[in-house]
Ligand code: GTP
């Protein structure tokens with residue numbers, strides 16, 4: 001599936017611009033700069049499909065990618081949350097967009113919540129996990145940028161995140177550890193994505 005046709009569909013700055021809910025969707029959520037867009041590129045094996053940047057706040061709208069032709073499912077790349085440097089109004093707008101999409105999207109099969117391997121779960125992550133629990137949206141935690149930490153530190157953060165995940169009813173009990181840079185964990189992520197859309 002990931003070696004077949006994949007294309008950018010559209011950007012939705014507001015909920016009214018979402019694509020027709022005709023096929024299953026999965027979403028990538030996480031703090032600004034955690035590596036959402038990079039992981040979508042690694043997952044699909046296409047550099048430059050999702051726009052990435054060193055500057056937090058790169059992705060500002062919900063971006064949809066069509067997988068398969070004929071269409072099989074869609075991936076949604078979301079703006080980051082917890083980006084303190086953006087103007088408060090903009091942060092608020094993103095928060096509403098993210099929350100409304102995650103809570104209300106019928107075709108959303110699973111959300112992948114990305115956590116930076118260097119930082120673990122922050123308060124803003126915790127808020128999103130609680131929101132997903134309440135909305136009963138199934139999600140899976142994915143650790144990113146594993147190449148940036150030493151093995152011992154990674155193991156320690158993994159243990160903490162795992163313990164935290166177990167407290168959340170809507171969270172998958174296991175983690176996926178990835179590095180888009182080193183292409184680590186990408187096959188496992190692909191299987192998890194196909195499992196989410198039941199292929
Ligand atoms: P926003 O759209 O701003 O919320 O960010 P994002 O979560 O989409 O992050 P993005 O993919 O744009 O990556 C942010 C920065 O982290 C970029 O400079 C990437 O090159 C870098 N990055 C992403 N993944 C990895 C990784 O696995 N390893 C390393 N070392 N750097 C990474």
Ligand code: MG
Nearest residue numbers: 036037058059
């Ligand atoms: Mg992005």
